[in-house]
Amino acid sequence: MQIKESSKIYDVIIVGSGAGGGMATKILGDAGLKVAVVEAGPFFDPKSPEQQTQLKWPYESPRRGASTVRPFGDFDSAYGGWEIEGEPYTRKNGTKFDWFRSRMLGGRTNHWGRISLRFGPDDFKKKNIDGLGDNWPIGYDDVKPYYDKVDKLIGVFGSKEGLRNDPDGFFLPAPKPRLHELFYIKGARKSNIPVIPSRMSMLTKRINEERGVCFYCGQCSRACQVYADFSSGTCLIFPAQKNGGQIDLFVNAMVREVTTNDEGKATGVSYINKEDRKEYKLKGKVVILAASACSSARILLNSKSKQHPNGLGNGSNIVGKYLHDSTGASRSAFIPDLMNRKTYNEDGVGGMHVYTPWWLDNKNLDFPRGYHIEQWGGLGMPNYGFGFNPNDLNKYLGEKVGGYGESLRTDVKKYYGSVVGVSGRGESVAMKDNYCEIDPTVVDEFGIPVLSFHYKWSDFEVKQAKHMHETFEEILHNMGGHVLQERPSKKEQYGLLAPGRIIHEVGTTRMGDDAKTSVVNQHQQLYEVDNVFIVDAGPFVSQADKNPTWTILALSWRTSDYIIEQLKQQNI
């Protein structure tokens, strides 16, 4: 089969349209460069009546929003999941890593939690603190100007708190707490655990004429039709196009590899068009990978040539190594004081209005890294699963469990809004032995060799999960709650979720000052091929107890500025 090659030469080809790819598109498009964006999934616009799930009622889905097809239910805006038909991956040696992919314009930014936290000064220099892992080659001061710009361009609500390792930004005002959040504040404070307004990227106030303001439907996971929350398509790629950017969007285009010339420099990418299942090539002066940490590693490892026999940029053998996800554990409780609630609309923004940033010093603990606490509850919209085991909670009141008829109606109303939950999201320690690599025995339906994962949590993460449960129990008791479920045992790793479940995987193409132990330099530029950059979370040296998106955006902007400068100076 002849490979179809486009004659157009782009200034940059960006692989992937999520947070990192979107930001690069915006900055490079605005700078007047000729940009190709190559996305593996279809076009998506939450404003499109055909694609919209926002403001739908559960009965509009015949399965009432059950998660049979989409892992977070029918109304969630991620096309994909941990398992995608035709796109397998394998696991080595009992590994339990799960890999979430969202195949659509904007990628996982369409459904994510919008928790938008800056890394703090300590988060870039963890080795200095506990001797584990490595420091980043850059520090907070290098990234701060970009965090500031991201805050203003995209919008994030929060509050100025003056916390050293949770730096303040340019915040929009926060929404008022909901009832169960007021209970949480009381409960946490009783144990001297701080609570502050959450920091999330929904517009509680207008930031420009193009995007709308939040109308509090609580459905950010469905993507917002007035563009009042951050997703890459609505806030970066569409504005870049409207701004007159020379941007060609290739959708349903699955990139196979970065192509190179005799000198080993990148010349573009080859991709499979999912519609005709044929291979195509695009030519570009610069290639930017933003396909997600694992997908970008996969593309590099599959880009083998005479000049790069071990895969592109992998002379160090570091591509795919140091894969790490956030830790996660959760617990819930029944709060008798919240029974028989008067109902009112408390949808609010999609997610929590308050949260607890990491508050302890690990010096006094038996694990090295921290976690933040999220919480949930309230008078949410019923969905598949609502009303299951309708009166199991009777046992806490000494009443009979079970029955049928009118009494069930009373029970369901009695308990509506009386259960709250808390979740910890923490930092794991990046380990060289946790990695993804190519499994040469398996290809996906496009003929591209797939990834194999090798990942084991260490004692650090397990002990952290134990601490989470101790904390959760204390807070939930303080709230007057009956903690549900037993505390998971040591054998169950204290309920620590499998890596990949929190969908914050980072570190596979880490940055560093030494080409022998890292894949990219501090500008996210491949050491071995100077016209290839990586702007997803692959370059993260460590993850922090923060969600990665805001840092992906800031670093992608920083790298984009560097690319513009380098092109001007004709260095690349």
Place this chain on the structure above:
Amino acid sequence: MDRRKSIKSIILGSVAGGLAVNGCKPGKEKPLVESTVEVNEKHFGRTPKEKELIAELNAKEFFNLHEKESLGVLCNLVLPANATIGGAIEAEVPDFIEFMAKDIPEYQPTLRGGLMWLDHKSNADFQAEFKTITEIQQKEILDTLAYPDIDVPEKERPLEIQFFSLVRNLTLTGYYTSKIGIEDIGYKGNMPNVWDGVPEEVLAEYNVSYEEEWLAKCVDQSKRSIIAKWDENGNLVT
């Protein structure tokens, strides 16, 4: 034809009075809630492949007529209508369960086997099929299923008890995700609005309040449409 609705600046709750609905005011002022919010009831965001799957499932039939009728009788016992609002039948719960049995095939043996168990039990005790015996007789059977020993894990309970729990779960979830059920539970959201905190009377009922210091960090909803500007230290000035 698409039934398109434009939900215009409907709000209320605690941001009442002068702040609410100002979408009609002349001049440059923006409405508090986007007047462009639209919903198109013809779609619920399915991809082409997802649409195919739904069509495929709808084309199949799982329960036969007798099973469907028996299921209807059972659903009605689980959640009957009352004087003010419809029950499982009015909310078309049996059709929902039919769909779920095809969508999650693991349910099938329990549902089908359970319905047969009911008939067998009914034939043995009352010499007639479950759907035809009197309500008192039906309840006599249900009373043996509806109150499981909660110290026994669900999967270790007899099939007929697991069956009843499954039907009860599906009936309640089908009901409370229907139009009637949402009205019954009193869910008030899923529409554009301006959240301005828990209503005063609710705060009072639970003896909680907003602290001044916390409120100072929160949005002044009367200024939500004014474009945000900050000083160089990140203090919001608009």
